[in-house]
Amino acid sequence: MAVTKAAVDKGTLTQKTPILPRDVCVMIASYQVPFSIFEFASGESVDDVFRRINSGGRKLSRQELRAAGSTGHFSTVVRRIAAKIRGDDSSSDILRLNEMNLISITNKDLAYGLSIDNIFWVANGILTKEQVRESRDEELVGDLVAYMVSDIPPSSRSEFLDDFFGLSGNEEASRKRREDIELAVQRRGTHVVIKDFSRVFDELVYTLSQSNKSFTGLLFDSPVARAPRYFQVVFLAFYTLIVKRNKVPGDKAALFRKMDGSYKSITVAEGGAWGADQRVNAVNAVVGVYESSFVDNNNTDPAAVHWITQLENILGQSYTEQANYDFKQGFLLLDGSHTFDTESFAQILRTCVGIANIRKSTRGYVLVGVADKASTAGRIEQLYGVKVRPYDRFYVTGVEHEAQAIGKNLDQMFQLIVEKIKQSSLSDDLKGHLARNIKSVRYYDLTVYVFDIEAQRDPSHLGGTFYERAGAQLEAVPTTDVVRLVRRYS
Incomplete structure (x- = not known):
């Protein structure tokens, strides 16, 4: 500030107007900003301190802590897919601060950014607004990606997501899960995993648009507050049919009828961990219900x-x-x-x-x-x-x-x-x-x-x-x- 003031006094810098009153400037300049200096030997220490700082005050959500400092193949895929679905994706990871409001999640009272009511997860009753703000959508995407890339689909549980993002300690089992998921994504290729996810997601969005109903409006007979695990089952059923079996929806009217009220055919665990076998069985059951409405994909037309x-x-x-x-x-x-x-x-x-x-x-x-x-x-x-x-x-x-x-x-x-x-x-x-x-x-x-x-x-x-x-x-x-x-x- 002293250098800037000297430049103004010399006339080499022109001060813009309006000018704040001197007493307000004094209050700002004299404000005490506490800080501490840490010396680190490794990046892991930085992440550890970051997480400890966020143990008090307004705590970060579990998923926000997982994502902090996680730069592996799995976390990159999850972050990019989640951003694409929310609509705050950018072609570069670098964004000017004065442009961030243009793609920030906002509400109906603000005239900029992405309306949270229009984000897919909220508009379709899959997650609540607060859950999206807590990055629970990234948890959901993480569960789906882990299922997609793993030869043996894992359980859906918080501890496994901790391992996949590298948030757990160095116990052998946690380290192996982290290495396995990284290798699985790397073997498939991040681009291919994102492309496969987008193919399935777009087909599901298109199907919902043709039904003129939201996801929960189509699946359930009466309104529900949220339905993340039901979405997992339906999405993974579509994934099995579209990617694994190379099929596409054929008789869409019949597919709507089969999806309508199909929550009755889906068994999901309520709260806590969701076992691997339970999830696989639920997905296979829905595949059996929907499959007759799909046909072999022999169309190579880019349109x-x-x-x-x-x-x-x-x-x-x-x-x-x-x-x-x-x-x-x-x-x-x-x-x-x-x-x-x-x-x-x-x-x-x-x-x-x-x-x-x-x-x-x-x-x-x-x-x-x-x-x-x-x-x-x-x-x-x-x-x-x-x-x-x-x-x-x-x-x-x-x-x-x-x-x-x-x-x-x-x-x-x-x-x-x-x-x-x-x-x-x-x-x-x-x-x-x-x-x-x-x-x-x-x-x-x-x-x-x-x-x-x-x-x-x-x-x-x-x-x-x-x-x-x-x-x-x-x-x-x-x-x-x-x-x-x-x-x-x-």
């Missing part, structure tokens, strides 16, 4: 892949990382002519260049079939009679109506876009990457095209012009400034 969680995460991440994401309502003009919008497509390609040029190792997306203005969504509904699906401040419109308007099916339209990418004047590396990695994904009943962008070995350009993104703005890089852009890749 059949649900991207419900992934797409919603991208929409959420765009608040804090605007430069990495962009959204377009479609490829056609909205003047009623059903004409391909050449300029809009060129802008998509310029945006892809700008995202690729943010820096080395950048990853970003342009989603086509998503409007960010209510007026645009309204115009599409007016022109094509599309039932737009809103999510937060976005409106998912899909591209089916455009394909139909130009006399093509989705496969033909997808090929048309790929050919336009190949015929463009994009730099070769980025052109090849986009043509290979563009995706056609499903968001509920709508198809969205995803331009999947990665930074290339060298700066990218379109027709010799380099572009870069500053927030949501796209700017051409002046010729005199190209050297600065090249330095990012050196």
